[in-house]
Amino acid sequence: INxxxxxxxxxxxxxxxxxxVSAHQNGAKVLVLEKMPNxxxxxxxxxxxxxxVDPKRQGAAGIEDSIEKHYTHTYEGGDKxxxxxxxxxxxxxxxxxxxWLESLGMKYEDTIETIVGSLWARGHIPVEPLGTGYVNxxxxxxxxxxxxxxxxxxxKATDLxxxxxxxxxxxxxxxxxxxxxxxxxxxxxxxGGFSANVEMRESYNTIWPSLKNLKTTNQPGATGDGIxxxxxxxANLIGMEYIQLHPTGDPKTGGLDGNVARDIEDNIxxxxxxxxxxxxxxxxxxxxxxxxxxxxxxMWVIVDKHSYPEGSDDSEFFGSIDSLIAEGxxxxxxxxxxxxxxxxxxxxxxxxxxxxxxxHVESKTKDQFGRTLYRNKIDTAPFYGGARVPVVHHTMGGxxxxxxxxxxxxxxxxxxxxxxxxxxxxxVHGSNRLxxxxxxxxxxxxxxxxxxxxxx
Ligand code: ADP
Numbered sequence: 001i002n003x004x005x006x007x008x009x010x011x012x013x014x015x016x017x018x019x020x021v022s023a024h025q026n027g028a029k030v031l032v033l034e035k036m037p038n039x040x041x042x043x044x045x046x047x048x049x050x051x052x053v054d055p056k057r058q059g060a061a062g063i064e065d066s067i068e069k070h071y072t073h074t075y076e077g078g079d080k081x082x083x084x085x086x087x088x089x090x091x092x093x094x095x096x097x098x099x100w101l102e103s104l105g106m107k108y109e110d111t112i113e114t115i116v117g118s119l120w121a122r123g124h125i126p127v128e129p130l131g132t133g134y135v136n137x138x139x140x141x142x143x144x145x146x147x148x149x150x151x152x153x154x155x156k157a158t159d160l161x162x163x164x165x166x167x168x169x170x171x172x173x174x175x176x177x178x179x180x181x182x183x184x185x186x187x188x189x190x191x192g193g194f195s196a197n198v199e200m201r202e203s204y205n206t207i208w209p210s211l212k213n214l215k216t217t218n219q220p221g222a223t224g225d226g227i228x229x230x231x232x233x234x235a236n237l238i239g240m241e242y243i244q245l246h247p248t249g250d251p252k253t254g255g256l257d258g259n260v261a262r263d264i265e266d267n268i269x270x271x272x273x274x275x276x277x278x279x280x281x282x283x284x285x286x287x288x289x290x291x292x293x294x295x296x297x298x299m300w301v302i303v304d305k306h307s308y309p310e311g312s313d314d315s316e317f318f319g320s321i322d323s324l325i326a327e328g329x330x331x332x333x334x335x336x337x338x339x340x341x342x343x344x345x346x347x348x349x350x351x352x353x354x355x356x357x358x359x360h361v362e363s364k365t366k367d368q369f370g371r372t373l374y375r376n377k378i379d380t381a382p383f384y385g386g387a388r389v390p391v392v393h394h395t396m397g398g399x400x401x402x403x404x405x406x407x408x409x410x411x412x413x414x415x416x417x418x419x420x421x422x423x424x425x426x427x428v429h430g431s432n433r434l435x436x437x438x439x440x441x442x443x444x445x446x447x448x449x450x451x452x453x454x455x456x
Pocket of ligand 1: 010011012013014015016033034035036038039040041042043044155156157158190191192193221222223224225226421422423424442
């Protein structure tokens with residue numbers, strides 16, 4: 001089939017849907033091609049916390065923050081390897097874009113959290129589970145404007161159409177054969193990362209030991225297609241070797257669900273020997289590397305009643321702590337010794353480790369691993385614990401863009417008609433993405449890409 005529209009978006013995850021809504025709000029007719037049976041991508045199954053400097057919510061909790069601080073954390077947390085122009089765009093637009101999402105019906109809790117590897121308390125937690133709130137907010141808008149925004153699922157884009165040096169459309173394989181989608185204003189690539197593509201991951205990875213045997217948090221469609229398509233038309237790729245491992249994956253499924261931790265201030269990580277080995281508030285790459293060096297490349301997360309005051313409260317994402325225990329994914333005991341025995345880790349050492357940790361909570365002093373984030377002691381039964389492992393979570397590298405989400409070639413020149421946003425791009429996070437910055441990234445740049453393409 002032949003389709004003619006103004007803006008074609010490849011990928012219907014969070015960033016693609018943000019771009020679709022934004023392009024339409026800026027006056028364009030839009031077509032979204034999504035290869036999977038459903039829209040949502042990884043965004044749907046992500047932790048979904050959104051970092052933004054928010055005077056209202058952070059102010060109410062007495063959390064001091066600033067755009068400069070968010071910039072510094074992001075830039076330095078990625079070893080100064082991000083593009084300053086993109087980091088600046090991210091942090092300055094994070095809150096206005098969050099307000100835009102709220103205008104579309106997205107809802108966040110009033111409280112702010114410190115996400116794993118976020119380095120600061122600026123994480124906004126969606127009211128709906130995981131990333132469903134984002135997808136629902138965008139899809140509500142899209143359904144209301146279905147005459148001007150079309151979504152085709154089971155449509156896998158295979159290559160970009162180039163005419164006189166300009167990107168004018170996309171070829172795709174649909175359920176009933178080939179789709180040729182022409183775009184008079186522009187094409188936006190929003191196909192996400194390549195964490196689910198083991199071969200591609202191995203070929204770019206120069207930093208970690210082989211990642212072949214690690215599980216991933218990602219959905220199977222995260223295979224880096226957009227990166228390959230863009231490269232074919234001359235796009236520059238940056239930071240491809242920076243692959244993020246998330247330190248708290250489920251040992252069986254690789255998912256982020258089922259973690260007993262709720263807020264990093266209240267948990268500790270111990271190894272099989274019952275000892276701590278890293279600052280639980282540090283960068284994701286630092287924590288993942290440290291876990292890979294422990295026996296069995298596994299750690300156990302320990303919390304106490306402070307995390308589950310009612311006993312049956314929800315665990316980090318969704319599912320109650322009771323259901324995790326019933327499924328054998330988490331353990332609960334009246335003493336730390338008992339908990340250690342149930343999990344097969346050293347009981348005497350765990351008791352000593354917790355006593356040592358509690359001293360630091362009391363004095364609020366930096367410990368030998370550099371931890372500075374404390375709240376409650378781990379001293380109130382019942383105690384909870386569960387095993388976690390590093391899993392492949394996010395690919396920081398990808399297509400190089402400028403602050404208007406225009407794709408750049410190897411000479412730094414704009415490729416006319418081509419835009420990209422979300423995890424498919426590189427240069428926003430440098431070598432290490434902060435927890436909570438992906439949701440800001442994909443929404444901020446999706447919104448910008450949609451507007452840029454529509455105004456073309
Ligand atoms: P982001 O967070 O950047 O939005 P997601 O992983 O949430 O990334 O979404 C990317 C979406 O792109 C997924 O739904 C994925 O299935 C889709 N996708 C990936 N490759 C293709 C392709 N070749 N054609 C169409 N859709 C694709």
